[in-house]
Amino acid sequence: MAAPTDVERGSETMSESPQAGSAAGQPTGNGVGGFLRSRPHARRSVVLVGILAAVGILTAWWYYSGRETTDDAQVDGHIVPVAARVGGTVAVVKVEDNQVVEAGAVLVDIDPRDYEIARRRAEADLADARAALAAAEAGIPITSTMTASQVSSAGANVERATSGTDAAARDVEAARARLAFAQARSKEAAANATRTARDLERLKPLLAKDEVSQQQYDAAVAAADAARAAVESSQAAIVEATQAVSVAESRRSQAANALTQAQAELRTARTAPEQVTVTRSRAESARARLAQAAAVLDQATLNLAYATVKAPVAGRVSKKSVEPGQVIQAGQPLLAIVPVENVWITANFKETQLKKMRPGQRVSIFVDAYGRRYDGTVESIAAATGARFSLLPPENATGNYVKVVQRIPVKIVLDKGQDPEHLLRPGMSVVPTVHTR
Numbered sequence: 001m002a003a004p005t006d007v008e009r010g011s012e013t014m015s016e017s018p019q020a021g022s023a024a025g026q027p028t029g030n031g032v033g034g035f036l037r038s039r040p041h042a043r044r045s046v047v048l049v050g051i052l053a054a055v056g057i058l059t060a061w062w063y064y065s066g067r068e069t070t071d072d073a074q075v076d077g078h079i080v081p082v083a084a085r086v087g088g089t090v091a092v093v094k095v096e097d098n099q100v101v102e103a104g105a106v107l108v109d110i111d112p113r114d115y116e117i118a119r120r121r122a123e124a125d126l127a128d129a130r131a132a133l134a135a136a137e138a139g140i141p142i143t144s145t146m147t148a149s150q151v152s153s154a155g156a157n158v159e160r161a162t163s164g165t166d167a168a169a170r171d172v173e174a175a176r177a178r179l180a181f182a183q184a185r186s187k188e189a190a191a192n193a194t195r196t197a198r199d200l201e202r203l204k205p206l207l208a209k210d211e212v213s214q215q216q217y218d219a220a221v222a223a224a225d226a227a228r229a230a231v232e233s234s235q236a237a238i239v240e241a242t243q244a245v246s247v248a249e250s251r252r253s254q255a256a257n258a259l260t261q262a263q264a265e266l267r268t269a270r271t272a273p274e275q276v277t278v279t280r281s282r283a284e285s286a287r288a289r290l291a292q293a294a295a296v297l298d299q300a301t302l303n304l305a306y307a308t309v310k311a312p313v314a315g316r317v318s319k320k321s322v323e324p325g326q327v328i329q330a331g332q333p334l335l336a337i338v339p340v341e342n343v344w345i346t347a348n349f350k351e352t353q354l355k356k357m358r359p360g361q362r363v364s365i366f367v368d369a370y371g372r373r374y375d376g377t378v379e380s381i382a383a384a385t386g387a388r389f390s391l392l393p394p395e396n397a398t399g400n401y402v403k404v405v406q407r408i409p410v411k412i413v414l415d416k417g418q419d420p421e422h423l424l425r426p427g428m429s430v431v432p433t434v435h436t437r
Contacts (some may be wrong), residue, residue: 066437068357072407073347075367077426080313080337082107085306087329088114090322099317101337108309108322108334115304122297129286129293136283153265161259168252175248179241186234193227200224315339340422345376345412347432348386350405356436357381363412366431367424374418378434382409410434 088110095107200220206212320335322328345365349357363376385406387393412432414424 066356067433067435068349068353069431069433070347070349070353071429071431072349073345073412073430073432075343075424075426075428075430076346076411077343078313078339079318079426080315080339081333082309082312082335082337083331083333084108084110084309084328085330086110086115086303087332088112088307088327090324090326090328093320093322093324095317095320095335097317097320101311101314101317103311103314105311106308107311107317110307110309110328112304112307115300115307119297119300119304122293122300126290126293126297129290133283133286133290136279136286157262157265158259161255161262165252165255165259168248168255172245172248172252175241175244179238179245182234182237182241186231186238189227189230189234193224193231196220196224196227309334311337313337313339314341338426340425343419343424343426344379344414345430345432347410347412347430347434348407349410349434350407351385352405354381354408354410357410357434358436362435364433364435365412365414366433368429368431370423374414374424376412376414376418376432379411379413382411384408 090108091111092109093107094109095101095105101107200217200223203212203217203220206217315337318336318338322334328334345363357378359378359380361378363378365374365376366372367374385408387406412434
């Protein structure tokens, strides 16, 4: 029998290898499948690991799907600027940077001497205005009484002047009547004198012829003399009556003037309501000046109080820019106070993270500076994106528009007792995680 060739020996070797391996207890399959088929325990371990991996993935998905986090967040708080209410020279600065002060603590003293002088001047003006008001108010009843008395007196004067005028008019009429009577008597006396003179002229030739007696002639002479005397008497009566008329007319003129004056005084007295109104208006004006002086005094008192700059809130002094001897103006910033007890978190979340975010949800806050976590609560979500509140809001013009995910500020407040040492400072970086489920 011929010896086998190398090819035949190789074939035999290959045909015998599985059997040899099977006899030796080695796996008969190839790869991981054959390994798992030959190792039941390994197959169960792989299945268990797969199940655990799926459960871990699902758990991680469920865990992180109920949380939203961002690293664009900072501690925020109030920064209260303190400015001068009045101008002047700084006398004393009683605080330093980073010093803790209580509300109402004195921070800066401004030289108060100018404001003290202004207050004393305002007090003097107020006293003067108060005295002027008292005088004006006292004049009201005096004016009322005087004007009422003047009206009564002027009315009585008018009545007396009217009576005097009437009496003077009657006196004038009586004097004129007496003058007319005297003139009539004078005419009668003149006629009698003429008649007696003519009778005497006629008796003279008769006496010479002894046609009449001497007694008749003497009687005619006596009658002529009596007639002449009556003429002279009547002429004197006319002169006296003329003077009486002149005096009566003068008295009537005086009475008329007195009546005119009394009527003028009555018209003046009847303006009593207007005079009282003027006096009351002066009192009101004095009262207004008193109120104005009181307001000036209040302002001077306030300015004097403003010379002492006090802390409006409790907190820590920052950004101090005032020094003793510095001349400051009203409204000039002096320093700032940061009330570290009242801080919160401002977190800028992407708009895609706000779908399930609501106020009241629990928040876990990691502070970079201290490496510790704080608990908080979502208080509110801003009404607009941060870009809308920027100095120059972006304008999405058509043609070159690029959609950018916007961020919306969310205010997060810390739970009470989370920061008893007041370690958090405005501006610190934090990483908040909101539990949305």
